[in-house]
Amino acid sequence: MRERYGLNDPLWKRYFIWISGFVRGNFGESFEYKREVDELIWDRIAFTLIISVGSLIFTYVVAIPLGIYSATHQYKWSDHFLTFLSFVGMSIPAFLLALSLMVFAFDIFGVPLFGLFSSYYEGAPWTWGKLGDLFKHLWIPVIVVGINGTASLMRIMRGNLLDVLGQPFVQTARAKGLKEVVVVGKHAVRIAINPLISILGMSLPGILSGSAIVSIVLGLPTVGPILLRSLLNEDIYLAGTLIMMLSLLLVIGNLLADIALAWVDPRIRYE
């Protein structure tokens, strides 16, 4: 048994064998499942991606309008309310939110919102019905994972916009007699939104971490639960591959964010 997994070799040798296999797409064999790691992880990574991208979209779609509203209504009670809400949103750990949401959902609907599919579609082949069912279950993890990011992004958007609104060109635009909607929407927001794209890369670790832990609580078929299991069972090849994959996702995400920034803001492109 030990012979088969090469556990008698010293640590550095095992690592070298594993990492050289990793580059060639051979991730080793899971001790627990007795299967190639390769077979176990791909659909889980796909679901992780779906949830992460979903929460990223949710974060930006919700945070930017709220930030704009908060900045244009500075020091009104609605601004104070949103500020307080964002502090709470930043402070609440994702797994607690997931837990309380599940209890509420159970109270209201009477069914546990567990997993990503109804039991009817579990293990069934992909059909339109199954896809619809997926989306029906997807919104809870997407919101839960996105809340922390949304709150901090909203604060940043508000701060940026307030800075921009204090600048002379905004005054000029107002002096020209432009409507406030045009001043804010066309002139100020464009400038204020730029830094948010560079934050895109920085918010990725939080979202991936969040999706891992929320998935464990909600029992979603993503990387999180299988990572926890493999760690508890010392299933090293599986765990190593999963962490490597998450880090790879992060690096790729950062690259995409940088490309997006260069695309939106020509000033930072290299000559």
Add this chain to the structure above:
Amino acid sequence: MDLTLEVPLRLSVFHFVSGYGCSLFFIKIGAKIQYFKNMNPTIEITAEVEDANDPWADGGQLSYRQLIWRRFRKNRMGVIAGALLLLFYILAIGADFFAPYHYNEINMRLRHVPPQRLHFSVEDGFYVHGLKSVRNPESLELEFTKNLAQRHPVEFFFKDAEGRRHLFSSTGPMFLLGTDRMGRDLLSRIMYGARVSMTLGLVGVFLSIVLGSILGTISGYWGGWVDNLIQRIIEVLSAFPDIPLWMALGAALPPGWSSIQIYFGITIILSIIRWGGLARQVRGKVLAYRESDFVMAARAAGAGHWHIITKHLLPGCYSHIIVIATLAIPGMILGETALSFLGLGIRPPMTSWGVLLEEAQRVTVLLHYPWLIFPAVPVLVVVIAFNFLGDALRDAADPYSD
């Protein structure tokens, strides 16, 4: 014009003694002296002194710390948050006295007791009703209801069987927040758990401050390939998603370790990943100060690297470091809570808020015993309070801006 003379004198003394200073500061002082010169010294200065809103009312006699304190006091949310945290720390440190029971006092016959209401009457003072256990015919579990005939008065400065004093406790069972699956009082466990959860953040942040300041200063001061190397290391560290990496490192802690070893192990794990951001900020500050006039002057006067770093560069970063550290503590507390919640962090018999929440992991458990989620409340309160405190400190750290 005594005052005009006194102001720069005092400030230059203060400047050399405390070492807080930058050229910007001098410019502002200069402007202020000009302001004083232009005034009629006899009447208007007294009028100025009484104006509490003018930070220069007492001619800049306040120290940097006093200015920060004054600015901080104005932020009501920050002060409330600070006071609340202080209270929590006192409760945590004095848990032996403040908690009604010891955190590992097991009552197998009183498992999952729901929270008891505290009542008040003139003859008995504060009291709780006794408990009546009924076996549920379906689930065959013991369920508790209150026994109205019985009253257990709450005694203050209660002396338990081992002779230890508690602020309040009772001879009968008194579980204000209910009990867990081993009949341990949740309120006491939360107070003891605060010890671990709240100090772990502090120790962890302290470690990352030490690491971050040293490496950040080296990186910013010497630049070149050292800077490049340190910056690349930070980038590699920030490329890991933190919770999965924490989970992996937490799982790697040897199972035979004692509670204290695990505690420090977790602390080191949490700070290993978090020092990078701090190092970046310190580096930025050091880079900015390195080329400033007072560092040039020190160098021209023949000061060594060590002297310049400790006496001229680091003091300028203190306020920033404190702010960043305060804002980093909630992340550490949440990290520990998440790790322990997953069973990869603090291990029983040591208890922390995350360990307590681990029991509330399953929805079925929560539906039957909803009070088990209660440890989430102190987590939330403490994290929000640290966020507000950090925010207030950030505003106060730069007392010369308006």
